[in-house]
Amino acid sequence: MSTVIERLGVEAGTGPATTAPARLLRHPLVLGLLLPLGAAAAWELAARAGWIEARLLPPPSVVARAIVELQQSGDLARHTTATLARVAAGFALGLALATGLGALAGFSATARRLLDPTLQALRAIPSIAWVPLFVLWFGIFEASKVALIATGAFFPIYLSLVTGIQGVDRKLVEVGRVCQLGPLALIGRILIPAALPAWLTGVRGGLGLAWMFVIAAELMGASEGLGYLLVDGQMTGNAAQILAALVLFALLGQATDALLVLLTRRLVAWQDSFAKAG
Known part of the structure; x- marks a missing residue:
């Protein structure tokens, strides 16, 4: 009987015969690195074999050298810090506005009918289309860049929160009303906690769009930032610098996405989700 149990454990990968290398290969971090490292190795080999034009598509070794040179000159820290500061400011602003308006529109049918059509129409406007208007309003300095990033982060957070609140079990709301909770208490103690998983999904999407919008923002006359490195690499014909900026x-x-997930994991620890079964 013990032999059968041991054999089943080995087949499931949890028995005593499971080796340390096998466990290491199943680690999520290692699995996540297999694809990019494999692609980088194939890219490097193709460049060394002359199958691709290394001048236009430098291999990973050249891109890594460009990043090291940026670090040694001090430019890497300066440009990275500038971009991180813009993303943080724009994301925080978009998060605050989206959470406030999303909670209002999700709770109040009147507010939703008033706000939602306009916001959904604005959501369809491409990010680059906001650039001339924000430059006209805020100038070419930091305010216009932060406003553009906040615009990108706003819409997925707002939409996810409204959808999440609208999907809250009606019985929970009725319990809150029986307990004589006011509108603000009902939002804060029942609707937002119940809609928290949907809101966090929107927050992750908003952070991703903040990183996309910062590129457009840094094309607005920035003198530092990773977007500036992209433009500078284009102007000087330095493909390695362009790819280095994209890698960064x-x-x-x-x-930042992994950090966000780590910081918010406890907020949804109560969920008995499918992901925990794995």
Whole structure:
């Protein structure tokens, strides 16, 4: 009997015969790195074999060298800090506005009928179309860049919160009204906690769009930032610098998303979700 149990454990990957390398390969971080590292290795080999034009598409080794040179010159910290500060400010502003208006529109049918059509129409406007107007209103300095990033972060958060509140079980709302909760208490103690998973999904989407919009923002006459590195690489024909900036955007975006998930994980720890079964 013990032999059968041990064999089943080995087949499931949880028995004593599971080796440390096998467990390591199943680690989420390692699995997540397999695809980008494999693609980078294939890219490097193709460049060294002459299958791709290394001048236009530099291999990862050249891109990594460009990042190291930026770090050694001090430009990496300066440009990265400038972009992070803009994303943080714009995302925080968009988050605050979207949460406030989303809670109002989700709770009040009158507010939803008043606000939602206009906001849904504005959501369809491409990000780059806001640039001339924001430059005219706020100038070419930080205010216009933060406003553009906030615009990008606003809509997914607002939409997710409104949808989440509208999907709250009606029985919960009735319990709150039986307990004589006022409108603000009903929103704060029942509607928003119940809509929290949907809101957090929107927050992650808003953060992702904040990183997308910061590129457009930094094309608005910025003198520092990763978007500036993109433009500078284009003007000087430095493809390695352009790719280095794109890699840095990807790494910072992934890092901030992972940090957001880590910080908000406890807020939805009560969920008995499918993901926990894995």
